[in-house]
Amino acid sequence: MGKIIAVVNQKGGVGKTTTAVNLAASLAVLDHKTLLIDSDPQANATSGVGIDAGEIQASVYDCMIGNAQAQDVIQHTAVPNLDIFPANINLVGAEVEMLSMDRKDYRMRDILYEVKDQYDFILIDCAPSLGQLTVNSLVAADSVIIPVQCEYFALEGLAKLLNTIRLIQSGINSHLSIEGILLTMYDSRLKLANAVVEEVQQHCKGIVFSTIIARNIRLSEAPSHGKPIIAYDIQSRGTVNYLNLAKEILVNNGYEQQH
Ligand SMILES: Nc1ncnc2c1ncn2[C@@H]1O[C@H](COP(=O)(O)OP(=O)(O)OP(=O)(O)O)[C@@H](O)[C@H]1O
Ligand SMILES: [Mg+2]
Numbered sequence: 722m723g724k725i726i727a728v729v730n731q732k733g734g735v736g737k738t739t740t741a742v743n744l745a746a747s748l749a750v751l752d753h754k755t756l757l758i759d760s761d762p763q764a765n766a767t768s769g770v771g772i773d774a775g776e777i778q779a780s781v782y783d784c785m786i787g788n789a790q791a792q793d794v795i796q797h798t799a800v801p802n803l804d805i806f807p808a809n810i811n812l813v814g815a816e817v818e819m820l821s822m823d824r825k826d827y828r829m830r831d832i833l834y835e836v837k838d839q840y841d842f843i844l845i846d847c848a849p850s851l852g853q854l855t856v857n858s859l860v861a862a863d864s865v866i867i868p869v870q871c872e873y874f875a876l877e878g879l880a881k882l883l884n885t886i887r888l889i890q891s892g893i894n895s896h897l898s899i900e901g902i903l904l905t906m907y908d909s910r911l912k913l914a915n916a917v918v919e920e921v922q923q924h925c926k927g928i929v930f931s932t933i934i935a936r937n938i939r940l941s942e943a944p945s946h947g948k949p950i951i952a953y954d955i956q957s958r959g960t961v962n963y964l965n966l967a968k969e970i971l972v973n974n975g976y977e978q979q980h
Pocket of ligand 1: 733736740761848905944
């Protein structure tokens, strides 16, 4: 049964989509059937794996409001073992429309129930908000990855996010766990970046991934080619970093070490 991991942080531009896309592709390349879910109306994860959000017939939105079935919307990507559950701008409407629906917090969990068994991992790329879509992702998820950018105010907003996670844990999803906090966009030349790494590791002892994602220009170029980094530049530091993250997660989840 697939492990559902939400990539979440209400702060914008911290590397959620970059992490969701490239971790999903890395797990797929390491031979694990993986589904990437785009839960952001910006649809960056969808375009990031080469799907034109303007061309799709049905999306996560149609499933959220009960007009389509997940298996009819999910598509294969060019990366073997990696499927995408695409979004488009329609998803903006779901935030409000869901509020008056039955099981408004459980729509994503209900949708995934039918497809969960087909995958080893399901990664959800969340929008930068703690709105209804993100609540749905946290209710559906087994764990969360929290990307934190190595910059000023890195910890800003983290307390609120951890509090939201605790609320969900003590209410509708008691088995939600923290897969890890992921330091992103690290630049070793900056003194500040090192200070942030230390601060986050001290403040969040025991829940920070050992893998740190370095700032790498190739990671920022890959989306415009509609490819995960591993398909765009296999030699890049970004490829190495996200493969290491995938391996760290596999080990943490009881899979044998891969070489
Ligand atoms: N390690 C990295 N090195 C260089 N650029 C990066 C890295 N990670 C992310 N970026 C770039 O930073 C920008 C923000 O990243 P990304 O879109 O992944 O953040 P996000 O948290 O999903 O944003 P949003 O909150 O808007 O959804 C993008 O242009 C992305 O290409
Ligand atoms: Mg994003």
